[in-house]
Amino acid sequence: MEIDNKSSDFLHIGNKLLNWYGKNARDLPFRQTKDPYKIWICEIVFQQTRISQGLNHYNNFIKRFPDVKTLAEAEENEVLLYWKGLGYYSRAINIHKASQQIINDYQGVFPADYDEILKLKGVGKYTAAAVSSICFEGKMPAVDGNFYRVLSRIFADDFDISNSRAFSYFSQLAALVMPENVGDFNQAMMDLGSEICKPKNPLCGECPVNDDCLAFSLEKTSDYPVKTKKVKAEDLALKYYFVHRNGQFLIQQRKDDFIWKKLFEFPVSISTELEPFIRNVRTIKHKLTHKNLTIEISNVDVESEDVWSRFTAQNQYIITDFEASHDKSFPKPLENYIQNYLKD
Numbered sequence: 001m002e003i004d005n006k007s008s009d010f011l012h013i014g015n016k017l018l019n020w021y022g023k024n025a026r027d028l029p030f031r032q033t034k035d036p037y038k039i040w041i042c043e044i045v046f047q048q049t050r051i052s053q054g055l056n057h058y059n060n061f062i063k064r065f066p067d068v069k070t071l072a073e074a075e076e077n078e079v080l081l082y083w084k085g086l087g088y089y090s091r092a093i094n095i096h097k098a099s100q101q102i103i104n105d106y107q108g109v110f111p112a113d114y115d116e117i118l119k120l121k122g123v124g125k126y127t128a129a130a131v132s133s134i135c136f137e138g139k140m141p142a143v144d145g146n147f148y149r150v151l152s153r154i155f156a157d158d159f160d161i162s163n164s165r166a167f168s169y170f171s172q173l174a175a176l177v178m179p180e181n182v183g184d185f186n187q188a189m190m191d192l193g194s195e196i197c198k199p200k201n202p203l204c205g206e207c208p209v210n211d212d213c214l215a216f217s218l219e220k221t222s223d224y225p226v227k228t229k230k231v232k233a234e235d236l237a238l239k240y241y242f243v244h245r246n247g248q249f250l251i252q253q254r255k256d257d258f259i260w261k262k263l264f265e266f267p268v269s270i271s272t273e274l275e276p277f278i279r280n281v282r283t284i285k286h287k288l289t290h291k292n293l294t295i296e297i298s299n300v301d302v303e304s305e306d307v308w309s310r311f312t313a314q315n316q317y318i319i320t321d322f323e324a325s326h327d328k329s330f331p332k333p334l335e336n337y338i339q340n341y342l343k344d
């Protein structure tokens, strides 16, 4: 669709959405505040997590880190611990760094301007638009998958959302329907996308803009949005050794690169002296967004005190036990392995 050539007035669509949102906005804890810190955290927490799944995590996180200063002063490992269960741990590392940026570069005051918010570590255009519009009357649409889906259906627009220009294209499309109150409009689009205009089986009968929706009138809602390119998940094999003795086991912290940044893991190699103590090997399949992992974990029950002492003395591993390990964040499959080991 040629956006520039469109002459019709589509503003009534945005106004209908605002009206609907005024009566149907979900009653969520972060809707009672305009505190940019809390809105920012909630936008990051709920980017890949359903509200029902993430709400407890969000509440616990805010309870422990109620403001930028508390978060900036916390230890990174504690921030990771409070992020446990949400996945995407690099986001926790980024919000921690960004909180320190706010303290150092903005005198502890959350920046109000879209372009300044965008400078914060880990903050993308969507989050900057959401925070600036909800908290500071910013005028940028918070374009995400909800916008792609809703707008492409309303206009029966076949612009490919895997195209690198999709963000800019749908931002222009959003501008056609966007009313003055962009903060509420952005939230209305979030609610409509997640509650009504769902990816599969949208509830068009309940939709406030079904009179304006071309895909609905053409009975082609399942044709939109158009996405041609699918990112193929890469296969990746990992190998770990669960080296333990008398309830203690060895771990190390991952580096700040690749997957599972800064989380704790088991040793990735052992000396030949430990090999006779391998009791069994378990293979676990685990999916990340763009990776299919095959994780092989060898259970190494070191019965010899001498061998254990030599191995721990020669390596930099942290010796922990099941109780102390609760204070550390592990990737989900390793966390599950520890829990299952406890049950066996």
Ligand code: SF4
Pocket (backbone or CB within 6 Å): 150, 153, 154, 196, 197, 198, 202, 203, 204, 205, 207, 208, 209, 210, 213, 214, 215, 216, 221
């Ligand atoms: S009518 Fe249906 S397809 Fe169109 S915007 Fe509403 S829910 Fe989405």
